Amino acid sequence: MRFKNASRIIIGIVFVLIAVSTLMLLVQPATAPAPALPNNSCADCHRKLLFTSETQRQFVEIRIKHLESGISCSIVCHEDKLNKSTASTYAMWSISTHALFDVTCEKCHGGNPSAVLKKDAHFNLSTISIARANTPETCGKCHEPELEEFKSSQHFKKLESGEEGPAPACITCHQAHSVRVLTASEIEDFCSNCHNRITGISPAVPKKAEAALSSVNELQVGISKARSAVISAKAKGKDVTAAEADLEAARTILKNTPSVWHRFNLTYFDIEVQKGIVDTQMVEKETAESPATPLPTKAPGFEGVLLISGLVAAYWLGFRRNSR
Numbered sequence: 001m002r003f004k005n006a007s008r009i010i011i012g013i014v015f016v017l018i019a020v021s022t023l024m025l026l027v028q029p030a031t032a033p034a035p036a037l038p039n040n041s042c043a044d045c046h047r048k049l050l051f052t053s054e055t056q057r058q059f060v061e062i063r064i065k066h067l068e069s070g071i072s073c074s075i076v077c078h079e080d081k082l083n084k085s086t087a088s089t090y091a092m093w094s095i096s097t098h099a100l101f102d103v104t105c106e107k108c109h110g111g112n113p114s115a116v117l118k119k120d121a122h123f124n125l126s127t128i129s130i131a132r133a134n135t136p137e138t139c140g141k142c143h144e145p146e147l148e149e150f151k152s153s154q155h156f157k158k159l160e161s162g163e164e165g166p167a168p169a170c171i172t173c174h175q176a177h178s179v180r181v182l183t184a185s186e187i188e189d190f191c192s193n194c195h196n197r198i199t200g201i202s203p204a205v206p207k208k209a210e211a212a213l214s215s216v217n218e219l220q221v222g223i224s225k226a227r228s229a230v231i232s233a234k235a236k237g238k239d240v241t242a243a244e245a246d247l248e249a250a251r252t253i254l255k256n257t258p259s260v261w262h263r264f265n266l267t268y269f270d271i272e273v274q275k276g277i278v279d280t281q282m283v284e285k286e287t288a289e290s291p292a293t294p295l296p297t298k299a300p301g302f303e304g305v306l307l308i309s310g311l312v313a314a315y316w317l318g319f320r321r322n323s324r
Helices: 002-027 041-046 054-068 074-078 081-094 132-140 144-151 154-161 170-174 184-191 205-235 241-261 266-287 302-323
Strands: none
Touching: 132 144, 132 154, 132 170, 144 154, 144 241, 184 205, 205 241, 205 266, 241 266
């Protein structure tokens, strides 16, 4: 009996829940209100751009309607290739060294970043300065030492000649917007894109480049040790004038390695770095503790001779007594 009552109660509860759910569905409006989205200044300026193809114009209209209705997924579904490229470019720049030092778009592309109106902001935009062959001069406005070294390289001569085949420009190694600086572990694979047995262009270069950049790490470690040695020696009151001069010479070589690298003369680069390493080794020698000077052994004087003579005489007398 009790089991039947419990079953009836459970069935009653389920029935009530179903009835409440049905009532809520009937009362709910047919369309939910559009979500409030934050203002997107990029979309405000660029969503009405006119494109050449009819398909692109249709996509723009769809995106506008979706944005006005608060459907944010339209950006993901219908974004055109131009805006995808622009978003990717900005993302790469935003984590680059250029962004860190506030080197913004107008430095390379022109324009007026402080202008409010689109017409004024885009005034004096140029594609000539960012053309691949022109990037050395554009980058050289800020990176003068690197440009001077690069102009003496075979890479630059190849680029300037306009001949067919690989001719590296600045963006070849550093990329246009991410502005990467290749590490020793990356350089071998990267150089192999052009320098390999298939192209026949100096296939031994990648290995040499990796070894050359690795030696810079050795120089950095040497400078750190030399600096510690100078500080320690100075604290002990030693004259560290010569050591400080050698340390400064090593630091200067390290400071110049980025520009010297752009000469792309690996032999010359390695010689310069090795000079710096030798300088750091000299610092450690100049600051090393001098070995303790041993006390000089005194030659036996009169007292020593007298003592030895007494011992010999005592031994002789004892020997004679025993022999009797």
